[in-house]
Amino acid sequence: MDHVTQFLAQNTHIHHATPQSQDYEDLREQFIIQETRRPAIIIRPRSIEDISALISLFKAHDLPFGVRGGGHDMFGRTQVQDGITLDMRDISHVHVDKESQTVRIGGGVINMDLHRELQKHNVTTPHGVTPTVGFTGWAIHGGYGLLSSHYGVGADNIVGARVVDAQGQVRDADETMLTAIRGGGGSVAVVYELTVKVYPSDKILAGFYIYQSDDLAATIRLYNENYRKLKENDIPQALSIYQAVMNGPQGLAFVSYLVWSSSDLEEGQKWAEKVAALAPVTVNNVVPTTFLEFNELAASFIEKKTWGTIFCPGFYDLTPEVVNVIGTHTENRPNKPGLVFGIHELRREAPRENKNSVFNARDPHFLVEIIPMVSAEEGWEELLAWGQQFYDDLMKTDPANILSTPYLPLTSNERLTSEAVFGDRLEVLKKAKELYDPQNLFKHTIVQP
Ligand SMILES: Cc1cc2nc3c(=O)[nH]c(=O)nc-3n(C[C@H](O)[C@H](O)[C@H](O)COP(=O)(O)OP(=O)(O)OC[C@H]3O[C@@H](n4cnc5c(N)ncnc54)[C@H](O)[C@@H]3O)c2cc1C
Incomplete structure (x- = not known):
């Protein structure tokens, strides 16, 4: 590390921290608290020239490094024990x-x-x-x-x-x-x-509905049954929904985040009403707003850091069989949860650019995020066992309905292979790797083709 120390002494505009620095822990921390890898030094370049000089230095002296942005990798794959963290947060334009x-x-x-x-x-x-x-x-x-x-x-x-x-x-x-x-x-x-x-994007329609949640499993079933019917009509591209179970002011509740992203708010209102009618609603918070305001609202629901992990199986369809498993494990969730699950959907109307990318999950599908997260270590083991069982039971449903492409950022390394993640795009990625990084300088990135 002497070369790095020397370089930083000559480039005092670049902030850095070692375990002796006062701000080391703040800078090292990531969203997942139990990820405890401790880099020997965290360096925050301020320009592309800084990054270029640092990468040249790391390469010349064979120094291990990871690249950090928002620190939200769920499996601690970003920082390198005793290595260097290239912390990009000062590149913020x-x-x-x-x-x-x-x-x-x-x-x-x-x-x-x-x-x-x-x-x-x-x-x-x-x-x-x-x-x-x-x-x-x-x-x-x-x-x-x-x-x-x-x-x-x-x-x-x-x-x-x-x-x-x-x-x-x-x-x-x-x-x-x-x-x-x-x-x-x-x-x-x-x-x-x-x-x-x-x-x-000027005004959008966005917010959330809270549905009657005294019988969560029944509500989840009813909502999804009706959502499948709604999808028999063509849902406009501008409508997006993310269903979730979370702990709100009224306790554990089934909610649906809604965004209508076209300027035709009148049409949006009609679709919002259809989503509100999927199950009995107790709180309607969907209003004309902006993405900024909506994101501020979403930020208020999420912890800055947490004990936890994620399981994220994907499905082509939320069949009654899948929905039943979700309902059952929502009811038996231990501890006081912030979030239980959330579901992303890529609908068939979505624009899908395949040729010029290596992202391979192109068929319409749902990603079920099972979220065992708690604010303190206490209760963590029990919660993890719950998440694992939830995942295992989902994976026992009809194999033909299980998405063959795991989502890499939300899947632990034990549950994925490059072949499964990239499918026939893997060859394209491998060729690019050979061309641009044949010696695998970037060996500590979460994608390793
Ligand atoms: C609470 C939470 C919510 C999430 N919600 C969503 C969601 O809604 N949709 C979704 O698709 N995913 C979601 N994710 C997953 C998230 O998008 C990925 O984990 C993402 O990689 C995190 O990026 P980051 O910069 O915050 O994390 P980091 O841990 O800082 O970075 C992750 C990896 O990205 C690479 N990287 C980051 N910046 C750079 C850079 N400038 N140059 C080169 N490589 C870089 C590095 O390899 C690094 O290891 C969520 C994760 C969490 C924890």
Whole structure:
């Protein structure tokens, strides 16, 4: 590490922290508390030149490093024990270009900060449901959210990337590298900045419904039965729903987050009423609003850090068999939960760009997020056992309905193979890896083709 210490002594504008530094713990912490890997040093570059110099140094001296954005990897795969954390959070610029309908987003920008800037220009871009997640870390691995069915997943909205490659060189990603970045994460480069599409967005209709929850399993069944019927009509792309069970002011409740992302709010209201009618509603919080306000609301429901993990099986359809398992395990959930489960949906109407990306989950599907999370270690073992059983029982349902493509960011390494994640896109990713990082400098990224 002497070379790094020397470099930092000559570049005092770059903030860094070692275990002796006062702010080390704050900087090291991630969303998942029990992930305790301790890097020897955390370095926060401020420019692409800083990143380039650092990557060249790491390469020359064979120093192990991980790249950190929002710190939301669920399985602690971002930081390297006794290695270096390249913490991107000081690369935090957001520049909207209305003419090209794009935004340039610094590699360490957090979703919530992105939205503060986008709102000033009355535009939006697909983003995750949780506002504290890093935008780049979310988009380059796929990126599900409440705009996926309208504008596609995060990766599909990436139109450019300025990066530092495995030679330490600054470059604009060419089409082959961009294809690998769209779904292949940080496996071929450190992303200094993404350019992504934006869409006009002034007022939207958004919020949540809380449904009668004294018999949670029955409500979940009724809602999904009716939702399947609703889907027999063509649901407009502008409508998105994320169903979840969470602990609110009235206790454990089944909720449905709704976003109507077109400017025709009158039409949106009609669809919102159909969603409200899926089961008896007790609280209606769906109002004309903005993405910024909606994200502020969503942020207020989520812990900044937590004990926990996630199980995330995918299904082509929420069949009655799957819904029954969800209902049963919602009822027997131990401890006082914040969240129990949430479900992302990629509908058949969603734009699906396959050729120019390696993100492979292209058929319409649902991702069921089983969320064993608690604010303290107490009760964790019991909760984990609950999550495991919930997952095992879901995986015993009709195999033909189980999505063959695991979602890498929300799946632990033991439950995935590159073949399953990337399918026939794996060859494309492997070729890009050979071309741009043949010596695997980026060996500590969560994608390893
Ligand atoms: C509470 C919570 C909610 C979530 N909600 C959603 C959701 O709604 N939809 C969804 O699709 N996913 C969701 N996820 C998963 C999340 O999108 C991924 O875990 C994502 O990779 C996290 O990015 P991050 O930057 O916050 O995390 P980090 O742990 O900082 O980064 C994860 C990995 O991304 C890579 N990376 C990050 N930044 C860069 C960069 N600038 N250059 C190169 N590589 C980089 C690194 O390999 C790093 O290991 C959620 C996760 C959590 C914990």
